[in-house]
Amino acid sequence: MAPQDDRPNQENNWQTATKLVHGGTLRSEFQETSEGVFLTSGYVYDSAEQAEARFKGDDPGYIYSRFSNPTVNMFEARMMALEGAEAARATATGMAAVTAAMLCQLNAGDHVVSARALFGSCLYVIETLLPRFGIKSTLVDGRDLDSWRDACQDNTKAFFLETPTNPTLEMVDIQAVSEIAHEIGARVVVDNVFSTPMLQRPLKLGADIVVYSATKHIDGQGRCLGGIILGSNEFVDDHLHNFMRQTGPSLSPFNAWVMLKGLETLPIRVDRHVASATALADWLANRSELAQMIYPGRSDHPQYELVKKQMDGGGPLIAFSLDGNKETAFRFMNALEIIRISNNLGDAKSLITHPATTTHQRLTPEVRAELGICDNLVRLSVGLEDVADLMADIDQALTAAKG
Numbered sequence: 001m002a003p004q005d006d007r008p009n010q011e012n013n014w015q016t017a018t019k020l021v022h023g024g025t026l027r028s029e030f031q032e033t034s035e036g037v038f039l040t041s042g043y044v045y046d047s048a049e050q051a052e053a054r055f056k057g058d059d060p061g062y063i064y065s066r067f068s069n070p071t072v073n074m075f076e077a078r079m080m081a082l083e084g085a086e087a088a089r090a091t092a093t094g095m096a097a098v099t100a101a102m103l104c105q106l107n108a109g110d111h112v113v114s115a116r117a118l119f120g121s122c123l124y125v126i127e128t129l130l131p132r133f134g135i136k137s138t139l140v141d142g143r144d145l146d147s148w149r150d151a152c153q154d155n156t157k158a159f160f161l162e163t164p165t166n167p168t169l170e171m172v173d174i175q176a177v178s179e180i181a182h183e184i185g186a187r188v189v190v191d192n193v194f195s196t197p198m199l200q201r202p203l204k205l206g207a208d209i210v211v212y213s214a215t216k217h218i219d220g221q222g223r224c225l226g227g228i229i230l231g232s233n234e235f236v237d238d239h240l241h242n243f244m245r246q247t248g249p250s251l252s253p254f255n256a257w258v259m260l261k262g263l264e265t266l267p268i269r270v271d272r273h274v275a276s277a278t279a280l281a282d283w284l285a286n287r288s289e290l291a292q293m294i295y296p297g298r299s300d301h302p303q304y305e306l307v308k309k310q311m312d313g314g315g316p317l318i319a320f321s322l323d324g325n326k327e328t329a330f331r332f333m334n335a336l337e338i339i340r341i342s343n344n345l346g347d348a349k350s351l352i353t354h355p356a357t358t359t360h361q362r363l364t365p366e367v368r369a370e371l372g373i374c375d376n377l378v379r380l381s382v383g384l385e386d387v388a389d390l391m392a393d394i395d396q397a398l399t400a401a402k403g
């Protein structure tokens with residue numbers, strides 16, 4: 001028996017937290033409370049005729065888990081309920097989501113405009129991979145609306161951006177950039193990882209496609225890789241579905257199940273991440289050991305008006321520069337005892353990274369300088385620990401960093 005769609009009709013009227021616990025649930029004949037993990041690659045048919053009908057699209061049902069699986073479908077449906085998206089496809093990683101979202105809709109001869117401040121692998125896809133297949137790209141300062149406008153060409157088909165950006169937490173105005181794109185008929189793809197799905201809704205602001213690394217706050221406990229692409233029925237039916245079906249960057253059912261469980265607790269976790277990040281940012285802003293403190297939730301953020309317009313909170317990440325150099329930053333990081341050194345983010349555990357020597361090492365010193373990624377800058381992904389313990393840890397490490 002196929003899993004039953006057990007969703008009450010009023011699902012669309014639920015508040016977010018309710019959608020994240022119940023949205024998209026499919027129950028099998030066993031009436032399990034927790035979502036089932038359908039660890040199966042294929043599906044059997046009652047008859048050869050049924051298989052024929054299934055392949056023709058006349059018989060609804062599953063064919064092969066490369067392109068559909070009940071557990072993965074539950075994760076997609078729950079994310080669709082959260083984002084207010086018509087359609088979604090889950091992917092094996094966040095980078096699979098970014099790559100598929102771009103490649104499925106572009107052809108040789110097309111042009112892409114993208115903000116320059118990107119997650120390292122996103123920059124590779126836009127700047128290096130797409131041009132290898134004849135898709136040219138122009139990188140712009142995402143904060144400057146004129147630079148988006150000026151970069152447009154007759155063949156511009158897509159815009160790509162992240163906001164807040166990694167690691168300097170700059171903002172891009174999704175609504176204004178979407179208007180510029182739509183004037184020339186280009187689609188806007190937003191990587192929404194740094195705000196989490198709780199704090200910013202790109203589709204409601206006019207973007208066409210939103211992508212996530214579910215590896216981050218959606219899982220939220222650093223266990224599984226995963227990703228998802230959300231957009232319109234038209235985009236998924238005409239472009240994404242067949243690309244996913246034929247090239248196979250699909251999410252494993254087990255990882256989809258972990259992500260589903262992550263979504264149930266996402267609102268309370270993000271509330272805690274943001275509350276702790278806000279408290280740490282305010283406390284750090286007064287410290288003499290710091291040369292710079294960046295947090296979108298503070299009124300001294302250079303784009304605070306845009307943050308208030310676009311986000312429901314300052315986010316789970318903060319960035320700061322130590323008064324000193326690379327050695328100061330390294331001494332500080334090495335002295336931390338609770339906060340661990342990792343390039344990952346969005347975990348229950350607080351994680352710190354030195355972008356200039358890790359995630360952004362590949363960039364030239366000139367480009368790093370342009371992006372504000374100095375040698376004394378660190379990025380902190382605030383976890384779920386007691387914030388007083390995090391402050392004590394940072395306090396002793398700042399003292400140790402003085403050398």
Ligand SMILES: *Cc1c(COP(=O)(O)O)cnc(C)c1O
Pocket residue numbers: 093094095096098119121122162166191193194212213214215216225226227
């Ligand atoms: C982590 C991350 C990605 C890539 O996601 P993976 O799941 O690691 O492949 C893409 N964009 C942003 C902003 C990220 O933080």
